[in-house]
Amino acid sequence: MLHLLTPDEIFPSLPEVDLERLQRRGVRGLVLDLDNTLVAYGGREAAEPVLVWLREARAAGMRLCILSNGRPRRVRLTAERLGLPWVESYTKPRRRGFRAAARLLGTRPHETAVLGDQIFTDVLGGHRAGFVTVLVNPVSRRELPHTRVVRAIERLVFALLLRRGRIDREAWRLRTS
Ligand SMILES: [Mg+2]
Structure with a gap:
Protein backbone atom coordinates (compact mmCIF):
# COMPACT_ATOMS: atom_id res chain seq x y z
CA MET A 1 0.00 0.00 0.00
CA LEU A 2 2.77 2.43 0.91
CA HIS A 3 4.24 2.41 -2.60
CA LEU A 4 0.91 3.73 -3.91
CA LEU A 5 1.30 6.77 -1.67
CA THR A 6 4.94 7.48 -2.58
CA PRO A 7 5.35 10.23 -5.18
CA ASP A 8 7.84 9.46 -7.97
CA GLU A 9 9.00 13.08 -7.94
CA ILE A 10 8.57 15.94 -5.46
CA LEU A 51 1.70 30.76 -16.86
CA VAL A 52 5.36 30.90 -17.93
CA TRP A 53 5.83 27.24 -16.96
CA LEU A 54 2.72 26.23 -18.94
CA ARG A 55 4.13 27.99 -22.02
CA GLU A 56 7.44 26.20 -21.56
CA ALA A 57 5.68 22.86 -21.20
CA ARG A 58 3.76 23.44 -24.43
CA ALA A 59 6.91 24.59 -26.22
CA ALA A 60 8.64 21.41 -25.04
CA GLY A 61 5.92 19.40 -26.79
CA MET A 62 4.08 18.29 -23.66
CA ARG A 63 0.35 17.65 -23.94
CA LEU A 64 -1.58 19.17 -21.07
CA CYS A 65 -4.99 18.84 -19.46
CA ILE A 66 -6.73 19.50 -16.16
CA LEU A 67 -8.25 16.80 -13.96
CA SER A 68 -9.98 18.22 -10.91
CA ASN A 69 -12.42 17.14 -8.24
CA GLY A 70 -13.68 20.74 -8.16
CA ARG A 71 -17.11 21.96 -9.22
CA PRO A 72 -17.49 21.36 -12.99
CA ARG A 73 -18.48 24.95 -13.79
CA ARG A 74 -15.47 26.42 -12.01
CA VAL A 75 -13.13 23.83 -13.52
CA ARG A 76 -14.43 24.65 -16.99
CA LEU A 77 -14.17 28.43 -16.56
CA THR A 78 -10.66 28.22 -15.14
CA ALA A 79 -9.52 25.75 -17.78
CA GLU A 80 -10.88 28.00 -20.54
CA ARG A 81 -9.09 30.99 -19.05
CA LEU A 82 -5.84 29.03 -19.00
CA GLY A 83 -6.45 27.67 -22.48
CA LEU A 84 -6.26 24.08 -21.28
CA PRO A 85 -8.56 21.15 -22.04
CA TRP A 86 -10.13 19.50 -19.02
CA VAL A 87 -11.70 16.20 -18.16
CA GLU A 88 -15.25 16.20 -16.84
CA SER A 89 -15.20 15.94 -13.10
CA TYR A 90 -14.62 12.48 -11.74
CA THR A 91 -13.68 11.50 -8.28
CA LYS A 92 -9.96 11.17 -7.82
CA PRO A 93 -8.40 8.78 -6.78
CA ARG A 94 -10.71 6.65 -8.93
CA ARG A 95 -9.00 5.43 -12.09
CA ARG A 96 -11.73 6.50 -14.43
CA GLY A 97 -10.79 10.18 -14.60
CA PHE A 98 -7.09 9.41 -15.06
CA ARG A 99 -7.86 7.04 -17.92
CA ALA A 100 -10.11 9.64 -19.54
CA ALA A 101 -7.31 12.20 -19.21
CA ALA A 102 -4.78 9.90 -20.90
CA ARG A 103 -7.26 9.23 -23.69
CA LEU A 104 -7.74 12.96 -24.17
CA LEU A 105 -3.97 13.47 -24.36
CA GLY A 106 -3.39 10.44 -26.55
CA THR A 107 -0.68 9.13 -24.24
CA ARG A 108 -0.14 5.74 -22.67
CA PRO A 109 -0.22 5.62 -18.85
CA HIS A 110 3.56 5.33 -18.40
CA GLU A 111 4.02 8.36 -20.68
CA THR A 112 1.62 10.40 -18.56
CA ALA A 113 2.38 12.24 -15.34
CA VAL A 114 -0.11 13.58 -12.83
CA LEU A 115 0.95 16.77 -11.06
CA GLY A 116 -0.92 17.59 -7.88
CA ASP A 117 -0.71 18.68 -4.26
CA GLN A 118 -2.43 15.76 -2.51
CA ILE A 119 -1.22 12.26 -1.74
CA PHE A 120 -4.62 10.63 -1.36
CA THR A 121 -6.14 11.94 -4.60
CA ASP A 122 -3.38 12.85 -7.06
CA VAL A 123 -0.58 10.46 -6.09
CA LEU A 124 -2.75 7.48 -5.14
CA GLY A 125 -4.98 7.82 -8.19
CA GLY A 126 -2.01 8.39 -10.50
CA HIS A 127 -0.26 5.24 -9.31
CA ARG A 128 -3.45 3.22 -9.64
CA ALA A 129 -3.71 4.35 -13.26
CA GLY A 130 -0.03 3.56 -13.96
CA PHE A 131 1.02 7.22 -14.29
CA VAL A 132 4.21 8.89 -13.17
CA THR A 133 3.27 10.84 -10.03
CA VAL A 134 4.57 14.30 -9.18
CA LEU A 135 3.75 15.98 -5.88
CA VAL A 136 4.01 19.74 -5.35
CA ASN A 137 3.34 21.84 -2.27
CA PRO A 138 -0.08 23.51 -2.10
CA VAL A 139 -0.21 27.02 -3.58
CA SER A 140 -1.90 28.46 -0.48
CA ARG A 141 -2.74 27.41 3.03
CA ARG A 142 -6.39 28.18 2.49
CA GLU A 143 -8.29 24.89 2.15
CA LEU A 144 -11.55 23.16 2.90
CA PRO A 145 -11.89 22.07 6.53
CA HIS A 146 -11.85 18.44 5.46
CA THR A 147 -8.62 18.99 3.52
CA ARG A 148 -6.98 20.19 6.73
CA VAL A 149 -7.77 16.83 8.30
CA VAL A 150 -6.33 15.13 5.21
CA ARG A 151 -3.15 17.21 5.57
CA ALA A 152 -2.66 15.98 9.12
CA ILE A 153 -2.88 12.40 7.85
CA GLU A 154 -0.55 13.26 4.94
CA ARG A 155 2.05 14.44 7.47
CA LEU A 156 1.87 11.08 9.22
CA VAL A 157 2.26 9.29 5.87
CA PHE A 158 5.27 11.47 5.03
CA ALA A 159 6.88 10.67 8.35
CA LEU A 160 6.36 6.98 7.60
CA LEU A 161 7.73 7.31 4.05
CA LEU A 162 10.82 9.01 5.46
CA ARG A 163 11.30 6.35 8.12
CA ARG A 164 10.99 3.56 5.54
CA GLY A 165 13.49 5.32 3.26
CA ARG A 166 10.92 5.79 0.46
CA ILE A 167 11.59 9.53 0.32
CA ASP A 168 14.75 11.37 1.28
CA ARG A 169 15.28 14.16 3.80
CA GLU A 170 15.39 16.79 1.06
CA ALA A 171 11.89 15.82 -0.10
CA TRP A 172 10.73 15.81 3.51
CA ARG A 173 12.19 19.29 4.02
CA LEU A 174 10.44 20.58 0.87
CA ARG A 175 7.12 19.24 2.06
CA THR A 176 7.26 20.43 5.62
CA SER A 177 8.99 23.81 5.26
MG1 LIG B 1 -5.38 19.99 -5.23
Missing part, protein backbone atom coordinates in the same frame (compact mmCIF):
# COMPACT_ATOMS: atom_id res chain seq x y z
CA PHE A 11 8.99 19.63 -6.30
CA PRO A 12 8.26 22.72 -4.18
CA SER A 13 5.78 24.16 -6.69
CA LEU A 14 4.46 23.69 -10.23
CA PRO A 15 6.81 26.27 -11.84
CA GLU A 16 9.73 24.38 -10.30
CA VAL A 17 8.76 21.05 -11.87
CA ASP A 18 11.71 20.03 -14.04
CA LEU A 19 10.21 19.33 -17.46
CA GLU A 20 13.43 17.91 -18.91
CA ARG A 21 13.66 15.47 -16.05
CA LEU A 22 10.12 14.25 -16.77
CA GLN A 23 10.91 13.98 -20.49
CA ARG A 24 13.94 11.85 -19.68
CA ARG A 25 11.52 9.53 -17.88
CA GLY A 26 9.54 9.27 -21.12
CA VAL A 27 6.70 11.56 -20.07
CA ARG A 28 4.83 13.27 -22.93
CA GLY A 29 1.56 14.21 -21.26
CA LEU A 30 0.81 16.14 -18.07
CA VAL A 31 -2.44 15.84 -16.14
CA LEU A 32 -2.72 18.86 -13.88
CA ASP A 33 -4.66 19.18 -10.66
CA LEU A 34 -6.43 22.53 -10.35
CA ASP A 35 -6.96 23.59 -6.74
CA ASN A 36 -3.78 24.45 -4.90
CA THR A 37 -1.66 23.18 -7.82
CA LEU A 38 -2.44 25.53 -10.74
CA VAL A 39 -4.33 28.16 -8.73
CA ALA A 40 -4.93 28.90 -5.05
CA TYR A 41 -7.89 27.06 -3.57
CA GLY A 42 -11.07 28.67 -4.90
CA GLY A 43 -9.06 31.04 -7.14
CA ARG A 44 -9.28 31.46 -10.89
CA GLU A 45 -6.07 33.27 -11.70
CA ALA A 46 -2.79 31.42 -12.03
CA ALA A 47 0.35 33.23 -10.92
CA GLU A 48 2.70 34.52 -13.63
CA PRO A 49 5.39 31.84 -12.98
CA VAL A 50 2.70 29.17 -13.53
Whole structure:
Protein backbone atom coordinates (compact mmCIF):
# COMPACT_ATOMS: atom_id res chain seq x y z
CA MET A 1 0.00 0.00 0.00
CA LEU A 2 2.77 2.43 0.91
CA HIS A 3 4.24 2.41 -2.60
CA LEU A 4 0.91 3.73 -3.91
CA LEU A 5 1.30 6.77 -1.67
CA THR A 6 4.94 7.48 -2.58
CA PRO A 7 5.35 10.23 -5.18
CA ASP A 8 7.84 9.46 -7.97
CA GLU A 9 9.00 13.08 -7.94
CA ILE A 10 8.57 15.94 -5.46
CA PHE A 11 8.99 19.63 -6.30
CA PRO A 12 8.26 22.72 -4.18
CA SER A 13 5.78 24.16 -6.69
CA LEU A 14 4.46 23.69 -10.23
CA PRO A 15 6.81 26.27 -11.84
CA GLU A 16 9.73 24.38 -10.30
CA VAL A 17 8.76 21.05 -11.87
CA ASP A 18 11.71 20.03 -14.04
CA LEU A 19 10.21 19.33 -17.46
CA GLU A 20 13.43 17.91 -18.91
CA ARG A 21 13.66 15.47 -16.05
CA LEU A 22 10.12 14.25 -16.77
CA GLN A 23 10.91 13.98 -20.49
CA ARG A 24 13.94 11.85 -19.68
CA ARG A 25 11.52 9.53 -17.88
CA GLY A 26 9.54 9.27 -21.12
CA VAL A 27 6.70 11.56 -20.07
CA ARG A 28 4.83 13.27 -22.93
CA GLY A 29 1.56 14.21 -21.26
CA LEU A 30 0.81 16.14 -18.07
CA VAL A 31 -2.44 15.84 -16.14
CA LEU A 32 -2.72 18.86 -13.88
CA ASP A 33 -4.66 19.18 -10.66
CA LEU A 34 -6.43 22.53 -10.35
CA ASP A 35 -6.96 23.59 -6.74
CA ASN A 36 -3.78 24.45 -4.90
CA THR A 37 -1.66 23.18 -7.82
CA LEU A 38 -2.44 25.53 -10.74
CA VAL A 39 -4.33 28.16 -8.73
CA ALA A 40 -4.93 28.90 -5.05
CA TYR A 41 -7.89 27.06 -3.57
CA GLY A 42 -11.07 28.67 -4.90
CA GLY A 43 -9.06 31.04 -7.14
CA ARG A 44 -9.28 31.46 -10.89
CA GLU A 45 -6.07 33.27 -11.70
CA ALA A 46 -2.79 31.42 -12.03
CA ALA A 47 0.35 33.23 -10.92
CA GLU A 48 2.70 34.52 -13.63
CA PRO A 49 5.39 31.84 -12.98
CA VAL A 50 2.70 29.17 -13.53
CA LEU A 51 1.70 30.76 -16.86
CA VAL A 52 5.36 30.90 -17.93
CA TRP A 53 5.83 27.24 -16.96
CA LEU A 54 2.72 26.23 -18.94
CA ARG A 55 4.13 27.99 -22.02
CA GLU A 56 7.44 26.20 -21.56
CA ALA A 57 5.68 22.86 -21.20
CA ARG A 58 3.76 23.44 -24.43
CA ALA A 59 6.91 24.59 -26.22
CA ALA A 60 8.64 21.41 -25.04
CA GLY A 61 5.92 19.40 -26.79
CA MET A 62 4.08 18.29 -23.66
CA ARG A 63 0.35 17.65 -23.94
CA LEU A 64 -1.58 19.17 -21.07
CA CYS A 65 -4.99 18.84 -19.46
CA ILE A 66 -6.73 19.50 -16.16
CA LEU A 67 -8.25 16.80 -13.96
CA SER A 68 -9.98 18.22 -10.91
CA ASN A 69 -12.42 17.14 -8.24
CA GLY A 70 -13.68 20.74 -8.16
CA ARG A 71 -17.11 21.96 -9.22
CA PRO A 72 -17.49 21.36 -12.99
CA ARG A 73 -18.48 24.95 -13.79
CA ARG A 74 -15.47 26.42 -12.01
CA VAL A 75 -13.13 23.83 -13.52
CA ARG A 76 -14.43 24.65 -16.99
CA LEU A 77 -14.17 28.43 -16.56
CA THR A 78 -10.66 28.22 -15.14
CA ALA A 79 -9.52 25.75 -17.78
CA GLU A 80 -10.88 28.00 -20.54
CA ARG A 81 -9.09 30.99 -19.05
CA LEU A 82 -5.84 29.03 -19.00
CA GLY A 83 -6.45 27.67 -22.48
CA LEU A 84 -6.26 24.08 -21.28
CA PRO A 85 -8.56 21.15 -22.04
CA TRP A 86 -10.13 19.50 -19.02
CA VAL A 87 -11.70 16.20 -18.16
CA GLU A 88 -15.25 16.20 -16.84
CA SER A 89 -15.20 15.94 -13.10
CA TYR A 90 -14.62 12.48 -11.74
CA THR A 91 -13.68 11.50 -8.28
CA LYS A 92 -9.96 11.17 -7.82
CA PRO A 93 -8.40 8.78 -6.78
CA ARG A 94 -10.71 6.65 -8.93
CA ARG A 95 -9.00 5.43 -12.09
CA ARG A 96 -11.73 6.50 -14.43
CA GLY A 97 -10.79 10.18 -14.60
CA PHE A 98 -7.09 9.41 -15.06
CA ARG A 99 -7.86 7.04 -17.92
CA ALA A 100 -10.11 9.64 -19.54
CA ALA A 101 -7.31 12.20 -19.21
CA ALA A 102 -4.78 9.90 -20.90
CA ARG A 103 -7.26 9.23 -23.69
CA LEU A 104 -7.74 12.96 -24.17
CA LEU A 105 -3.97 13.47 -24.36
CA GLY A 106 -3.39 10.44 -26.55
CA THR A 107 -0.68 9.13 -24.24
CA ARG A 108 -0.14 5.74 -22.67
CA PRO A 109 -0.22 5.62 -18.85
CA HIS A 110 3.56 5.33 -18.40
CA GLU A 111 4.02 8.36 -20.68
CA THR A 112 1.62 10.40 -18.56
CA ALA A 113 2.38 12.24 -15.34
CA VAL A 114 -0.11 13.58 -12.83
CA LEU A 115 0.95 16.77 -11.06
CA GLY A 116 -0.92 17.59 -7.88
CA ASP A 117 -0.71 18.68 -4.26
CA GLN A 118 -2.43 15.76 -2.51
CA ILE A 119 -1.22 12.26 -1.74
CA PHE A 120 -4.62 10.63 -1.36
CA THR A 121 -6.14 11.94 -4.60
CA ASP A 122 -3.38 12.85 -7.06
CA VAL A 123 -0.58 10.46 -6.09
CA LEU A 124 -2.75 7.48 -5.14
CA GLY A 125 -4.98 7.82 -8.19
CA GLY A 126 -2.01 8.39 -10.50
CA HIS A 127 -0.26 5.24 -9.31
CA ARG A 128 -3.45 3.22 -9.64
CA ALA A 129 -3.71 4.35 -13.26
CA GLY A 130 -0.03 3.56 -13.96
CA PHE A 131 1.02 7.22 -14.29
CA VAL A 132 4.21 8.89 -13.17
CA THR A 133 3.27 10.84 -10.03
CA VAL A 134 4.57 14.30 -9.18
CA LEU A 135 3.75 15.98 -5.88
CA VAL A 136 4.01 19.74 -5.35
CA ASN A 137 3.34 21.84 -2.27
CA PRO A 138 -0.08 23.51 -2.10
CA VAL A 139 -0.21 27.02 -3.58
CA SER A 140 -1.90 28.46 -0.48
CA ARG A 141 -2.74 27.41 3.03
CA ARG A 142 -6.39 28.18 2.49
CA GLU A 143 -8.29 24.89 2.15
CA LEU A 144 -11.55 23.16 2.90
CA PRO A 145 -11.89 22.07 6.53
CA HIS A 146 -11.85 18.44 5.46
CA THR A 147 -8.62 18.99 3.52
CA ARG A 148 -6.98 20.19 6.73
CA VAL A 149 -7.77 16.83 8.30
CA VAL A 150 -6.33 15.13 5.21
CA ARG A 151 -3.15 17.21 5.57
CA ALA A 152 -2.66 15.98 9.12
CA ILE A 153 -2.88 12.40 7.85
CA GLU A 154 -0.55 13.26 4.94
CA ARG A 155 2.05 14.44 7.47
CA LEU A 156 1.87 11.08 9.22
CA VAL A 157 2.26 9.29 5.87
CA PHE A 158 5.27 11.47 5.03
CA ALA A 159 6.88 10.67 8.35
CA LEU A 160 6.36 6.98 7.60
CA LEU A 161 7.73 7.31 4.05
CA LEU A 162 10.82 9.01 5.46
CA ARG A 163 11.30 6.35 8.12
CA ARG A 164 10.99 3.56 5.54
CA GLY A 165 13.49 5.32 3.26
CA ARG A 166 10.92 5.79 0.46
CA ILE A 167 11.59 9.53 0.32
CA ASP A 168 14.75 11.37 1.28
CA ARG A 169 15.28 14.16 3.80
CA GLU A 170 15.39 16.79 1.06
CA ALA A 171 11.89 15.82 -0.10
CA TRP A 172 10.73 15.81 3.51
CA ARG A 173 12.19 19.29 4.02
CA LEU A 174 10.44 20.58 0.87
CA ARG A 175 7.12 19.24 2.06
CA THR A 176 7.26 20.43 5.62
CA SER A 177 8.99 23.81 5.26
MG1 LIG B 1 -5.38 19.99 -5.23
